[in-house]
Structure formats: structure tokens, C-alpha cells
Amino acid sequence: MKSSLRIAAGIAGAVAGFIGTIGLLELTGFGNRADPITTGLLAVFVIAPCGAIAGLVLATKLTTRKDANAGSLTRNSLKSLGIVALLCVAGAVTYLLYAYATATPWLNRNGSNPLLVFEVRFPAGVTVPTSAQGITIELQTDLNTMPGEVTPAAFYRDGDQPVIAGEVELAFRTSHRQLAVNIQGQPSRIYPIDLTAWAPHTPEFGTWRRLADGSEIRYRAKWPGQT
Template sequence: MKNSSRIAVGVAGAVAGYLATFVLLSLFDFGNRADPITSGLLGLFVYSPIGAIAGAVFANWLVRRSGEDAGSGSVAGNSLKSLGVVVLLCVAGIGIYIAYAYATATPWLNRNGGNPLLVFEVRFPAGVTVPTSDKGITIELQTDLNTMPGEVTPAAFYRDGDQPVIAGEVELAFRTSHRQLAVNVEGQPNRIYPIDLTARAPHTPEFGTWRRLADGSEIRYRAKWPGKT
């Protein structure tokens, strides 16, 4: 058996020894019942690691005793190598978890400040009258995490043939794929437009395609990140 295989056997023995020790401690209710938290911590970080060491040594001893690789290192040496691999795997796992936890600790899209924007245009059916200023138009981004008031940009209003088009923007503060834009024009029914962006809402320089509601109105939009056009 190759030395790397012996180390792998030792790693398996260490994991089995850790788990077996922890299970046995739990089954026999080992520790101070009046202080179960301390008992649990001792089991996790003291007694179970001792079981892991015993498991690694025992596994390497069994392989050594089989006589298949008498010249591939001592039991103690290979056990130490196996435990070293286990420690490295644990450190790597903890590091990955910490990195993931840090990245997802808050759902903010841009924790460094300067939130991206949802830039949108709404095209109304022919014959619908809309204000030529921001008076009488209310915009609100609704998500499962927050609501955010938006603003229209009257200078960007235009007509597409006989259809009026309004334009505006609203901040995208959080990572979530559950977004919708409420557009309320005074004297008209409230319109809710689903916003089909991924949770991270990557920057796009061009508007997407028009998306139609049942009433004939349409919306198109894009995500605009700070420093980009």
C-alpha cells in the first residue's frame, strides 16, 4: 500500500474516531447535566479530538499489522500526517464558511456605498393621459426585504407614436430576486410590474425588451451600477 493510501486510511480513521467518540458521549450522557453547554463543548473540542487521534493511530496500526507495507513509514509518523491532513481540511472548511458568512452576512448589493439603480421606462396604451411632470406619479420598488420610493425623470418622458412613455429610476439596495415596481398615476388603477432581475442585478448598458401587462401597458428596465453608464 502506498504511503498516500495509508494517510487516507488514517484520515478515515480519525473522522470515524471523532464521530464515534461524540456519539458515545451523547449516548451515555457523559458530562455535567447541570452544565450541558460546557459538557458539549468539552465533547466537541477535547474528548472527540482525542478519539480522532486514537482512530488515526488505530487505523494505521491495523494497516501496519497487515504486513502489506512494512517499509512505508512508522505508525506514529503516518498518524501524524493523517491528523495534519484532517486539520488542514478543517481549517479550509472553516475558512470557506467564514468567507461565505461574510459575503452573505447582509443582503446589501453594494456594502461599500452607492447602490445600483433600476432604470426603467413605462409605455402606456394609446389614449392614456399621463402627467408631463412628476406631479401625480408615484413610484415604489417592492421586494421581500424592503420597499424603496422611486423618482420619475420628466426630461426623459417622450411619446412613442401615440403612446406616452415615462422614465425614472429607483435604488436597488438588497440582493433578492423578488422585486416588483408599483407605478401609480393619479386617477388610474395602480400598476404592478414584475422585475425579472437576478438577486445580484448585474449592470446592463441597454434596456431589456418591453414586458406587457394585461392592461396593455409595458415596461422595460436595466440595472445601472455606480460609475457605469
């Protein structure tokens, strides 16, 4: 148990030494301001690791009994250093996997794209075409625009309120989405789409979301192969 505590103290010392060295270099104005890239690489990969090793050894020594021999101090320091190295490797591998997975903004690079399935409910008295003619749907994001389609067979009336339905592809991974619904002879309606960037599949529609003009939208993401 005591050995484990010393190793943990060594790891904490390494982290503190790394961070402390970076902070000290920043405070003292280390490096060539005209070449910040080289300065940063030198600080992160050369000087700060030396500070981390110094912090590791110091923390291990402080938690090692005074009567312990040098071999015990060396063993605990090397164990702490090995764990720190493994954590660094694990962190690097995790970052590389994340970087690979997010290298392109496509939501589904290996097949057809998921769909945004939606329904728009209009206030009573609004005239809505019973066919696709005169209705234009467009998904707008910070990465692209995508034309959508309405499904006249899925149109219905909710009491005295007309409801249209349709779908549009979600091609890109972004949380900045909005759906433009244009009906000929009426002002354009823009509905914010509150989905995460990954837009996970949901089998049921969400709640109705209202615009200032009284119209409402509800939607869900539908991934290929799921209903």
C-alpha cells in the same frame, strides 16, 4: 503513490469518524436536553473530534501493509491529521471572511448605491402623464422601501404604446424586490423584480416582463462608475 492513498484514506476516515460520532450521539440521546448549547459545543468540539481521530487512525491502519512498522503508521496518521487540521483552518477562515462580507445587508457600504434602471410600457390607449407629476415610484423589499424617480426626458412611444422610464436606488442585499408604479387615477401596478441579492451590473436591459393588465417592465442594475 501508496503513501498518498493512505493519507487520503486517513482524511476520509477522519470525516467519517466525525460524522459518525455526531450521529451516534444523536441516536443515543447524548447530553442534557435542558442545556442544548453546552451539549452541542461538547459534542462538536470535544467528542466528535476524538471520533475523527479514531476514524483517521483506523482508516490509515487498514490501508497500511501488515508488515509495515509502527513508524510508518504514525507518520501517515500525522500527515492525514495535519491535512485535516489545515482544511479545518481554511474552512474557518473562509467562513469568517464570508461572515464579515455579509455582516450587514448593504449592497455598497463604501459609496453610493447601485440603481435599478427601468422602463414600463403600457398598453395602447392608457393615458400616461408626460411629466413626473402624477407618477409615484416605490421600490419595496423585505428590508426597506425606497422612493424612485421618473425621467420624463426618457419617455417615448413604442408604436401606439407609451413608455415611461426612471430609476431607484438598490440599497440592500435581498432578492425579494418589487416595483410599485402608481399613476394618478389608475390602479397601482406591482412589478416583481427578478434580480439576485447582489444585483450585479448589467449594461443592457433585460427582456420585457408582462403583468396581467398588459403592461410590461424591463430593467437592469447599474453600479456607480459604470454605464
